[in-house]
Amino acid sequence: MFSKESLIALQSIFIKEVTRYFRIWVQTLLPPAITMSLYFVIFGQLIGSRVGQMGGVSYMEYITPGIIMMSVITNSYSNVVSSFFSAKFQRSIEEMLVSPVPTLYILLGYIFGGVSRGLLTGIIVTLVASQFVDLEVHHWGILFFVVILTSMLFATGGLVNAIFAKKFDDISIVPTFILTPLTYLGGVFYSIQLLPEFWQTVSLANPILYMVNAFRYGFLGFSDIDIVHALILLSVFILSLFSLAYYLLTKGIGIRS
């Protein structure tokens, strides 16, 4: 299971993934920097200056963790979904299927690739944010732990999406119609305490709310939800999706006839 050969195979998948998104950096690494700069200018400076304070900090400071998290979520998901689906589409997935790479390592290779792109874009957006706001970190441990777990979760989600996808449309449905609305409604730009009680309760069903708030806690030291609760939920989601992805790959669903 943990043989030297398997670790070399894992390293090969990871290098292939990293090389892929660096090769197309104009499509993968540049857009988050530009899009998030626009968010900071429009929502942070222009509108934010009129909003005033939220949670005792400037609006710009308040939205920064959520915007960083948004780029981490989007990029870790889209890296795996597009890479794995392209491999299916071009049939290069067969390179792995005929080889003795254990399923677990195929899964980990893609997840690590997605996590690395999520983290890299997170760092890029943080650097962009530092041009607009003085960032201070309240709790490095929570910050690190939450960003790793979140990118793992969405990288795994991207893989499950790609396994089921049969055409290119199928890999954009989830990000467009599920992920984006959940992210925007996940407390990136507002505190759920501003919502009526009913919508506060509804918001608690949105998993992204927990990730954004836990990440915000790492930066600012306050959150709309309990941090331990958020971390447990994240771990449960990861375990569930990871088990599903492992089962699908082992059975060859969507990749073997």
Next chain:
Amino acid sequence: MTEKAIEISNLKKTYSGGVEALKGISFDVEKGDFIALLGPNGAGKSTTIGIICSLVNKTSGEVRVFGHSIDKELEAAKRCIGLVPQEFNFSQFETCKQIVVTQAGYYGVPRVIANERAEIWLKKLSLWDKRDTPARMLSGGMKRRLMIARALMHEPKMLILDEPTAGVDIEIRRSMWEFLTELNEAGTTVVLTTHYLEEAEQLCRNITIINHGEIVENTSMKDLISRLDMETFVLDVDRVPDSLPDMKEVSFRKRDEATIEIDVPKEFALNQVFHKLSDKNINVLSMRNKSNRLEELFVRLTEKA
């Protein structure tokens, strides 16, 4: 006891749509053999290869590769096989070197060794100059050779090639034949599917013919060819009259104004044919064997099934 490269027993495959691609086939491939797997389109050749290489899930039956069951020792079985598939199945955006080195990594070959092997195989297959070229920029023949190089990166005991020379020009095809022959002589078992029967006849020692998911023939090439009872010759002549000689055992056909084709029983003395042609004042300038012998047999066997 000779070690078998492949042992297939009562292998069945029914696709989810209900198509029965394999109806319980059984055959063995000896270690070191060079065998052709022939059959018309949709006969079950690629399904058989897909199951051996674990790209297709079998419905039932048993497959062993160098003694390793694909049900119990799949990883060990996979290490013995190098696959050159029918369709190009690499990332079109990666360079030749990236493709082969990554593939070696999947088999646990350390990167330093993989780089050395990449140089060896890309040079042997005349692709070293293209090592940093993205795969999409290669010609069809180069892409085929790239897939052969990729399949050899982990030094497999057996190479399986699914129509490797489809769509490549004669020169490249001949060089691939030489390459495969050398590889086989060095000890690698080679399994080849092809539609070029001349290719199978030239290269392979044994032959398995599949049709409608069943084995219709599994024998040596020599034995199969010896079963042909007729031979066809092409005669270049100085003139072709309107009425050709009439013989009970031999059939004459005019191909053009200077060529005649004759079908002759295998043990028939050709002197009698020449006498008949002389009687008609036809001089034979040269003669050659028409190389479609295997094609005739193939059509006969697959029509019968």
